[in-house]
Amino acid sequence: MYDFLRMILSFVFVLGVLVFVHELGHYLAARWRGVHVDVFSIGFGKPLYRWYDKVGTEWRICPIPLGGYVRPHGFADPEDVTEEERATYIDGKTFHGKDVGSRAIVIAAGPIFNFLLAIIIYFGLFVTVGQPKLGEPIAQSIIADSAAAKAGIQPKDKLIKIGDIDKLNVEKVILFAQQHPDLSTTITVNREGKDISLPITIGSHSQDGKKIGQLGIGLDMNIIKGKPMSIGSAAIASVEKTWDVSAQTVVGLGQMITGQRSAKDLGGPIKIAQLSGQVSKGGFADLFNFMAILSISLGLINLFPIPILDGGRLVFYAFEAIFRKPVPKPIQNWAFQIGFVLILLLFVFSMYNDISQLSVFRWLTGHTN
16 A cells, blocks of 8 residues: 555656646746746646636646646637637737747747756766766676577677777667677777687567667676766766757657667556656656656657647647748648547557556466566
């Protein structure tokens, strides 16, 4: 019962913060560009609590904690607005009354704030507890008949470069190998102070019907505890970390699309709740690190060029800025319908992945291993 309660509280806290920050980006950008905001809602459904601020924005807390929204004044497409609705508009404060640049800023601010949140979280972690990392990529052992063994890599060799990737760490080595099964390349190792370049063909094995590369090297997977960093170093490291996680997320999504990685790794609300509860056991540092990763994912997903998402609207605004006219209304309607179906399918698929991993579901279907 205690673990379940912790999972729920951690989930609500993590998702609540991420949604609030995302919508806060839209809200502050709208205020900056002179657009009145009618509603700022955390969650969906009938409001549990609501109040109005001094500028007339209605703030809501709703019971379904799976998102939120900001409703700028005059956000509806002008072609869909009746004369009666238009008569209620505040002069100079409507969303569509602003230039395309201002509208794009309001839309882009949500994802941008998610990336900023990640940078702030990493900065706070780095100046307080430091940046934990895996050990150096030094071969602890070599699997017989593996790619590494055939290439002549020996225990105690330090991996310096593989393919075009240098400045290696354990994570880079593992990711490169997994993403490049059967690739013929070179690997540079430092052996007793000398750099040696060795030709290697990365091995592979099948996992969920997909080929996964492997080197056959036993590496030190122990995490080295970091030391608190200076403000300047932490600022630089937090930006670099946010960039690295963003790049790895994009690569991972690309691998799912191309079939290099199982789509079963895609999780939804249930998986997020489970992970929130698990990482909260490690303390606030682990929970905030998890929150930073989720914030980056939320920012990236919202930038996808799917019309119902922020990225899709930005594509429309780019078209309008280039051609000096909006995307034709029929095309917008068609695109939003397609976008809605795609997001719905993605949500259903992620929920199926979540449910299929539950022990009760696996027991009912006979998959108990």
